């Protein structure tokens with residue numbers, strides 16, 4: 001991991017004192033100049049995050065060769081080649097090449113546009129740089145890839161650590177290093193103490209922050225010691241690439257793929273054995289068996305999937321509202337039947353306005369407000385939070401008079417953070433003659449009433465009375481903050497959470513946070529689309545329940561974090577199913593609820609924007625984050641919304657379902673006709689003295705099917721496709737395919753009856769024509785789309801029909817062993833088609 005800046009004896013940036021590190025990097029606390037940075041980016045290259053380097057086209061092509069369908073096809077090709085059945089081998093090669101080229105191209109294009117979209121929502125780093133050597137340092141946001149070794153970077157809660165850093169300064173800094181170490185608890189980081197061994201190096205050094213970790217709380221400043229491929233994360237990923245556990249998309253699409261592959265591997269030996277037993281045929285049937293197996297393969301599935309999803313993502317991006325960062329997530333969004341959202345900022349505007357300030361006795365009292373504002377002011381100052389918290393903002397806004405007049409100055413601050421629902425500022429009065437010598441520090445604490453009251457010196461009856469009062473205010477939909485204070489003798493030692501005890505209760509503040517405009521309609525829309533919304537909030541249960549009621553969401557009783565703690569996983573699964581509001585949730589509670597819902601079989605989405613939502617975003621099947629969410633949340637999300645707007649999310653869900661509907665159409669259509677053909681071929685193979693279709697004919701027919709079915713990716717599904725969560729269920733699909741496959745086989749057998757009069761060439765030609773025509777009909781009748789069908793689809797269907805009619809009579813047909821079909825056969829084929837069409841339409845309606 002040690003990156004040597006120059007080939008010199010200077011200590012590596014991972015080691016040495018801060019001064020040595022800065023010297024080795026030729027940098028300083030004031031940062032690099034723009035000119036130096038420019039020179040270094042030339043020298044060290046861009047700071048691309050690992051995993052973000054786009055795969056090249058040949059790489060993609062090679063990867064699609066490893067796809068299970070392709071692998072099976074290739075295996076069959078090898079078998080054909082071994083049997084010297086060159087025609088079959090050739091056609092299989094063409095099939096594989098076409099499908100891999102289409103897939104690689106489609107994925108490449110989809111990835112390129114996804115990368116462009118990701119760029120729109122990419123994280124930035126906050127750097128300190130100077131315009132010239134003499135100008136003062138200025139702090140600005142920089143695309144992460146522009147960072148160079150020696151840059152000075154500022155960290156705040158919710159930031160992703162953009163490169164490997166040596167800390168120059170840290171205040172209450174804790175980072176999450178799960179990406180590197182798998183450790184889920186945040187790790188405290190401090191600037192290097194003089195006492196530390198300057199030669200030590202490694203992951204557990206508290207003065208180093210590594211790319212890929214994220215800031216949970218506190219702030220820090222560090223100098224970049226390694227970027228791009230030289231970071232520890234890059235090394236770790238190169239050794240063990242990170243894999244996502246399979247999501248709903250992988251489960252359903254891969255599940256279907258493997259069911260088919262098993263089926264296919266069964267069919268080929270079956271054809272062989274049946275041929276041997278009934279007709280006494282030997283290995284000469286093998287090419288036919290291989291072709292039948294190939295005929296069953298939906299080898300275009302990966303192509304159709306990529307095309308359908310990419311098209312949906314492109315449609316969403318065009319509206320500028322939704323960016324899909326990972327294509328399969330669009331399917332997963334459409335499959336979600338439960339959506340968990342946080343309250344603040346999603347259901348409400350997150351613009352709290354002070355409604356009331358009262359003292360311990362319940363009398364209106366501006367002093368409570370003044371103390372709270374003093375606490376907010378110094379917490380913001382001392383904790384150097386980059387964006388003031390909305391509650392603090394509201395308190396400061398409402399405070400009467402000029403805050404700078406308050407005769408206090410800050411000593412220390414313990415801000416709130418994920419899982420911590422109170423904030424403490426320690427202040428003192430400068431120059432107060434009474435405290436000049438001994439000195440007194442005042443702790444000003446504000447936060448969630450339960451948490452603050454627990455830390456107050458109160459007799460149980462009073463505590464209960466205050467708690468009731470807070471619950472009463474919350475039940476009106478207000479956000480409630482309790483304020484408390486304590487006087488302590490001044491000290492040098494920094495303050496910790498252990499000092500937050502024996503406080504004197506000062507009073508309550510209540511703030512009104514109006515419901516977000518449009519939230520009620522969006523919730524109704526989600527309900528109409530069969531999505532159950534659950535609210536997971538850090539706020540008071542009373543407030544959350546009231547807000548939900550105002551928005552028309554029947555909230556029932558809220559379940560709080562304490563209750564969740566008391567339950568084991570199985571009990572939580574049961575409770576989660578029937579609960580709408582989860583309140584006083586820490587990040588871990590949110591994640592546990594999401595996991596429980598998934599455990600109960602729900603496909604679960606999560607929408608959140610804060611550091612406290614990170615764990616749940618990871619736990620969900622599909623994570624959604626608004627664009628202005630913190631970097632880590634955005635980075636963890638699969639889908640990014642332009643605004644925290646549930647309406648846009650509803651639209652994205654519908655788009656996801658449409659893409660899934662097109663994939664479903666493809667599977668239903670392809671598989672029912674393929675299965676039908678296979679049944680018919682096996683049956684005919686036993687009844688006829690010759691093979692019902694030559695291997696090359698089977699494969700050419702397959703090529704035509706594939707080409708035509710690509711158009712299904714561009715179908716426009718009707719409103720029914722959006723009405724309920726869209727999941728591709730292998731079982732249901734199998735039932736459908738068996739039913740319609742048998743119908744298709746019946747049509748084929750009827751065709752055999754018609755063709756039985758002709759010789760082998762006529763038989764082959766007739767069946768080829770019938771197959772292409774029925775396929776064209778099936779495409780029109782079994783698609784999920786609305787009428788009229790889009791142009792591309794109509795053209796594909798027409799092309800298929802024309803090919804079916806003309807090819808047998810052409811030289812290609814002759815080369816494939818077909819004879820021109822005598823005219824009377826067309827009439828008979830027409831009759832079969834009409835009957836089959838009617839049967840299809842009737843069966844479809846059922």
Ligand SMILES: Nc1ncnc2c1ncn2[C@@H]1O[C@H](COP(=O)(O)OP(=O)(O)OP(=O)(O)O)[C@@H](O)[C@H]1O
Nearest residue numbers: 342343344389391392421423446447448537538539
């Ligand atoms: N600046 C603050 N000062 C004091 N207390 C705070 C502050 N911010 C939040 N709190 C307390 O912490 C609680 C939980 O906050 P948290 O950020 O976890 O959830 P939230 O953002 O209110 O809700 P949601 O989870 O719906 O986004 C708040 O209800 C409040 O009581």
Ligand SMILES: [Mg+2]
Nearest residue numbers: 342344609610
């Ligand atoms: Mg929040």
